[in-house]
Each structure stands twice: as C-alpha cells, then as structure tokens.
Amino acid sequence: MRARMEADTGIQAFDIYGLSEIIGPGVASECTEHDGLHVFEDHFLPEIIDPESGEPLPDGEEGELVLTTLSKKAMPMIRYRTRDITAILREPCGCGRTIRRIRRIGRRSDDMFIIRGVNVYPSQVEAALLNVEGTLPHYQIILSREQGLDQMSVEVEVTPEVFSDKVRALEEVRTRLAQAIEHILGIRVGLRLVGPHAIPRSEGKAKRVIDKRNES
C-alpha cells in the first residue's frame, strides 16, 4: 500500500512513530534513507526488553520497546511498555544523524498467541487478508478449545468489493481467505464471513484476538 500511494501521488511516505500515552506522533521518525526510525533521544530514552521476562536486551536484538520521557513535564512516563516489537539500531544512518533508530514496527507483543505450538501474530493474518482483498477488512481472531484441541477461527466482515449476489462467489471468497491464512500460518483455520459492523470497534489499540480457550 505504501508503494502504491507513493507511486500514485508522487509523494514520499515517512513512517512516524508515537503513542498517545507519550506525546502522540513524533517519538521517532524516518529520514530520507527510509531505513528505520530515528528516536529523538534528547526527549525519549528507548530500551528493548524481553516481553516475557522483562529483562533488558542489547541493541540490535528484537523485543518490546520501552520508553521513558526525559522532557515531558505534566505527565512523565517512566519505562512505559509500548507492547510494540522492534529492535534498536545503533549503526550510523546514511543520512548522517547519529541518534539511534528503531526498526519499523511490524507487530505487537500482546497480540501474539500460540496455537498448537505455532507462534501467531495478527499481522500475519492481516497480510493474508490484504493479499486476497486488496484492502484490509475488519476482522477478529477467535481462539477456542474443542475436544482438547486448540481451534482458530477468523471472522471477516464482508466488504462491498467482495460481496456478490451469488452464493458460489461468496463461498469462493471465504475459501480463498481461509487458504491464504493457512498458507502463511501452516495450520487449519475456520473462516466466517460476517456482516458489516458485526465486529465491535474498539477505541485505541484494536482488540484483534478473543481467546476463549480457558472458558468452560
């Protein structure tokens, strides 16, 4: 989508990272090299920790980004866990800036789940949905346990782009979505098409995974 937007508009896209809990956008930003996002280290102290143990990790290793604000006055944050998974890049950037960079955020630590021994990130499911539909539909992942076995099903809202008056065409969409996800994850998933706005919209960080495995 980034490449398409750049090609269509002739405008260069820059990733800007931020959290509303910190200051909103502007914690880190890409430069013209588009090779990671420079953290404004005079205002924010970035650390990477192991999301499981909470132990700090050295630069270059992937883990959860933790931020401390250095100049914020009214509501400072100390070692705030962002749940965003990235790595700190210490190497000098081609643009000449010497402040450290973080790798582009691809996924979040709290979203990851393990099903039948496979680590799954919702971003992988998103990639599959995007691939089939062209744009990302609203979706939700539901984990359940049936007869002692973990089951994963994905609910996908029907969009005008894929909706058809023919049952066969809709079944085909369903099959293609399921196959795309199964191809990426390597496990069987159930896929259910649901009506528009059937999946609750959340404020802030979207709740993509409903885990019902410990119920009943």
Place this chain on the structure above:
Amino acid sequence: MKLPQLSVFLENRPGSLAEPLKTLATAGINLVSISLADTEQFGILRLVLKEWQQAKAALEKDGWVVNVSDVVAIDVPDEPGGLVTMLETLAQAGINIEYMYAFCLRRNGRAVLIFRFEDPDAAMAVLNRENLGVVTDSELF
C-alpha cells in the same frame, strides 16, 4: 429487458432478515419481489424494487453491504410444462443460469420468473429470438 436486482449480505442469526426490510419500510419503499439464498453461515437477500437507487442508498446508509446485478424477468404460460419449454430453449442455446426464483405475480394465465444468467444479454437475445416472454419493467412496476 434487464432489471436491477439488489442483494444484501445477511448473517445467519435471528432478526437479520427483518432489519434491512425495516430500513426499506421506513424509507417507504415497496418490494416487487424477494428471494433469500441461505447457506450454513450466511444468507443473501435478493430484492427487485422500482425505486432501487433510493433503496440502495437507504440500505447503505444503515450500514448494509449491497450489490446490484442484472436479472431478467420472463413470463411463461401458467400451466404444466410452461417453464420447461423455455428452459429447454435456453439449454439448447448453451445459456447458463446462475439461479432463479418465482415472482409472486400471475396475470392473464402467465407466471413471472426471475432469472440470474451468467450472461444476461446472450440469454435475452435467445429469448427474444424465440419470442419467449421477456417482461419489461413497465409491466412489472
């Protein structure tokens, strides 16, 4: 002639059929025909109505996903075998029917049916050539 048919995606749960119809009722739009395709997971509500543009706008405004497709209304003699003759003609011409349903309309000893063809233009060419009764919208609405 070809008629626009609206299709609406419905979830398979109690009340899901009434909701879009209530939208149309509130907008004061009457249905000419209604048909429901159902699967284990979802349903597709198919509607033929005169004010289809207004109906589509009203449904979309209420958040429904709506598709417009061309269907063909055909009338056949309202007697045993009335439909078979027409179907055989289409079969011989290699016309594919995606789905069809009966229209709640009988007049002058004829019954009206709605057909969704793979290729509606080819189907109408065959029907008109064989002088089989393609119904115009002014006759329906």
